[in-house]
Amino acid sequence: QGQLVESGGGLVQAGGSLRLSCAASGRSFSTSAMGWFRQATGKEREFVAAISWSGTNTYYSDSVKGRFTISRDNAANMVYLQMNDLKPEDTAIYYCAANRGGSRDWYLPRHRAEYAYWGQGTQVTVSS
Numbered sequence: 001q002g003q004l005v006e007s008g009g010g011l012v013q014a015g016g017s018l019r020l021s022c023a024a025s026g027r028s029f030s031t032s033a034m035g036w037f038r039q040a041t042g043k044e045r046e047f048v049a050a051i052s053w054s055g056t057n058t059y060y061s062d063s064v065k066g067r068f069t070i071s072r073d074n075a076a077n078m079v080y081l082q083m084n085d086l087k088p089e090d091t092a093i094y095y096c097a098a099n100r101g102g103s104r105d106w107y108l109p110r111h112r113a114e115y116a117y118w119g120q121g122t123q124v125t126v127s128s
Contacts, residue, residue: 002027002117004096009122012086016126020081022096022119029117030074032101033109036081038092038124045095049081050108053101059108064090086126093121 008020020036031053039045049060049070058070069082079096097115099107109115 002029002098004098004117004119006094006096006119006122009094009124011125011127014087014126014128016086017082017084018086018124020083020094020096020122020124022079022081024077024079024098029077029098029101031103032098032117033103033107034070034072034079034099035097035109035115036070036079037095037097037112038090039095039121040089040092043092045112047110047112048094050110051079052105052108053103054105056105057108059110083124086124088126088128091124091126093123095119095121 003026005023035050036048037045051058051070055072067085072079096119098117100116
């Protein structure tokens, strides 16, 4: 059984930065594509960013492109989301996710159904 635990959320003013971390345990995720999703109150969970198993390839939603950066450290079983120039509309619970693994390095899943493992989420609140 694999587990993902997010941390690093909090309250920040608009224009500020936060770095989210996702610690993976219970199994190796070194061959899994990883992703970040978010869910604002009253809205559906939406894709934010994905990274291939090697870390070579990344993909971002249009709403965060140029402001957020996803990265990973397979040796430490960690995935990160650096968030800069935060806006009030970035306020949401942020979730880390991992697919089952064994995928090609160009594979960057963007849909919830493509991920098998989820963390419990961490709250990010951006004040105006």
